[in-house]
Amino acid sequence: MAKIEIPAAGKSFECAADDTILRAALRSGLGAPYECNTGSCGNCQFELLEGEVISLFPDAPGLNERMRQRGRRLGCQSQPLTDCKIKVPMRDDYKARILPARTGGTLTATHDITHDIREFRFRLDTPNPLLPGQYGLIGADGVNGARAYSFCNVTDTGGEWHFQIKRMPGGACSAALFDRLKPGGRVSLDGPYGNAYLREDAPRDLLCIAGGSGLSPMIAIARAFAVSEKLAGRALHFVYGGRSMRDLAGEDMLRELPGFGARIHYHAALSAPEAEWTGRTGFVHDAAKDIAGGDLSAYEIYYAGPPPMTEAVTKMAIACKAPAAQLHYDRFY
Numbered sequence: 352m353a354k355i356e357i358p359a360a361g362k363s364f365e366c367a368a369d370d371t372i373l374r375a376a377l378r379s380g381l382g383a384p385y386e387c388n389t390g391s392c393g394n395c396q397f398e399l400l401e402g403e404v405i406s407l408f409p410d411a412p413g414l415n416e417r418m419r420q421r422g423r424r425l426g427c428q429s430q431p432l433t434d435c436k437i438k439v440p441m442r443d444d445y446k447a448r449i450l451p452a453r454t455g456g457t458l459t460a461t462h463d464i465t466h467d468i469r470e471f472r473f474r475l476d477t478p479n480p481l482l483p484g485q486y487g488l489i490g491a492d493g494v495n496g497a498r499a500y501s502f503c504n505v506t507d508t509g510g511e512w513h514f515q516i517k518r519m520p521g522g523a524c525s526a527a528l529f530d531r532l533k534p535g536g537r538v539s540l541d542g543p544y545g546n547a548y549l550r551e552d553a554p555r556d557l558l559c560i561a562g563g564s565g566l567s568p569m570i571a572i573a574r575a576f577a578v579s580e581k582l583a584g585r586a587l588h589f590v591y592g593g594r595s596m597r598d599l600a601g602e603d604m605l606r607e608l609p610g611f612g613a614r615i616h617y618h619a620a621l622s623a624p625e626a627e628w629t630g631r632t633g634f635v636h637d638a639a640k641d642i643a644g645g646d647l648s649a650y651e652i653y654y655a656g657p658p659p660m661t662e663a664v665t666k667m668a669i670a671c672k673a674p675a676a677q678l679h680y681d682r683f684y
Contacts, residue, residue, distance in 0.1 A: 353431035357381075358400070360441045366431050372397070372404070373426030374451060374541065382445035387413075388427045388488065388544055389499050392682045395426035402435030407496060449543055452479050456489075456512065456540040458532055465600050467518045468564055470503065471528060472511055475540060480509040483549045483575035484568045484653060486681065487512055487542030491527040497541060498524040499683060501568035501655060505575045512540060515567035547679040549575050550651060555677070557587040558650040560639045560664050565655030566591065566600050572653050577608035577615060586614045588642055592635025592660065594623045618642055636663040640671060647673035654680045 355372055356363045366375035373395045376383035385395040390411030399422050408428040426439070456473035463469050481487070481502050488497035504513035519525045532538070549572045557576060561569040569589065576587050591601045602617045611617075620631040620638035631638050635656075643650060647668050654664045661680055668678055 353402075354434045355431060356434075356436045357439060357441065358436055359438060362441065368430065370430065370453075371407070371427055372424075372429045372431060372435070372437070376426070377445075377447050377451055377544070380446060380450060382442045383426060383439060384442060384445050385427060385544075386546075386682045387499060388486075389496075389683075390425055390428045393425070394682070396423050397426050397429075397437045397439035398422050399424050400436040400438055402437075403432040404429040404435060405432055445546065447544075448482060448548075449480050451542050451544055452477065453539065453541045454479065456538050458534050458536045458538070459511070460534060464515060464566070466597050468515055468566065468600060469518070469529060470513060470515045471532075472504075472513045473538065473540065474511050475509060478509040479543065480507055481512065481543040482545075483571040484547045484679065485543040485545040486568065487514070487540055487544065489514070489524065489528070490539035490541075491524055491532065492537075493531075494524045494527050497539065499544070501545070501564070501571070502543070503567040503570045503574075505571060505578075512542070515564055515570065517564035545681045547653060547655070547681045548572075549579075549653070550679070551575075551579050551581040553651040553677070555649055555651045556585050557582075558639060558643060558647065558652045559587060559589045560592075560635055560652070560654035560656075561590070561601070562592045562635055562656030562660045563598075565657075565660070568655045569653060570601060570604050573605055573615065574608065577610055586616070588616050588618060588639075590618045590620065590635055590639045590642060592620045592622065592638065592656070595621060596625055596628060634663065635660060636667045639664065640667055643671070645671055647671040648677075650677065652678050654678075655683075658683070 352365045364379035386392045390408040390413050393413035454477040460472045486499050486501040490497040500514040503515045559569040605617050620635050
């Protein structure tokens with residue numbers, strides 16, 4: 352067990368040899384900055400002042416070579432070899448509301464949602480709750496490193512975690528899950544993580560925007576919204592984007608919720624639709640803008656999907672008067 356000190360903040364915590372500095376900090380209740388947790392966004396970078404660490408992902412895109420030469424490291428990919436002193440900008444808003452924990456999981460069921468999205472349900476060895484909109488890390492046999500996937504279920508006990516996962520061309524982990532993992536099979540699980548969770552105290556209607564497997568956290572938020580007493584007087588607009596009709600998803604899940612059609616509304620947009628499609632066309636961020644009437648300042652906005660989509664939604668929302676504090680998403684690549 353290594354001791355990690357943050358001298359400027361007057362904080363320290365312990366990190367197991369097989370854990371990462373970021374995740375150990377979060378497990379200790381500290382507000383270490385992060386988003387993707389897989390080495391891509393660069394938000395968890397820190398400066399190594401003393402000590403020695405090993406990188407689990409030496410070529411991670413979250414750091415360039417110049418940053419590495421200046422002693423920068425990624426917290427989500429760094430394991431300590433000795434006690435360390437680091438410099439990192441701590442923030443209270445990154446403190447975990449539910450401390451993330453590592454456990455094992457057993458696959459109990461799967462369900463195909465589209466041609467390339469499947470729901471996976473795992474029973475946890477040690478239950479841990481989650482917040483709607485958060486994600487967990489899955490480690491599969493034969494795959495180097497864990498992958499981040501968002502939860503789609505709502506649970507107070509955390510006995511099960513459900514994920515809606517997209518098969519990625521060439522993706523080692525999604526191939527292991529889709530092609531080799533069967534009910535009764537085992538994975539490692541770690542979480543919950545993420546700061547794009549449902550804010551029940553926000554006095555605004557909700558706009559949920561999703562594309563691809565971004566469906567999963569938006570479904571979780573919609574499910575929690577439907578039963579939230581605090582949000583009983585609010586409306587939710589769920590906007591899902593795909594290329595063609597076979598990519599569409601989500602409406603059947605929302606129809607099962609109380610309030611569908613009254614305070615929960617589903618909208619779909621296709622960017623390359625078939626001739627028989629009679630719904631909205633174009634990109635999902637443009638559809639969301641039209642649905643909101645061009646002014647997003649009155650909405651609490653949650654979104655998830657491919658990086659180009661989330662970038663387009665962010666630019667659109669800011670241009671349409673949405674304050675940054677009302678935008679909720681975790682960057683994935």
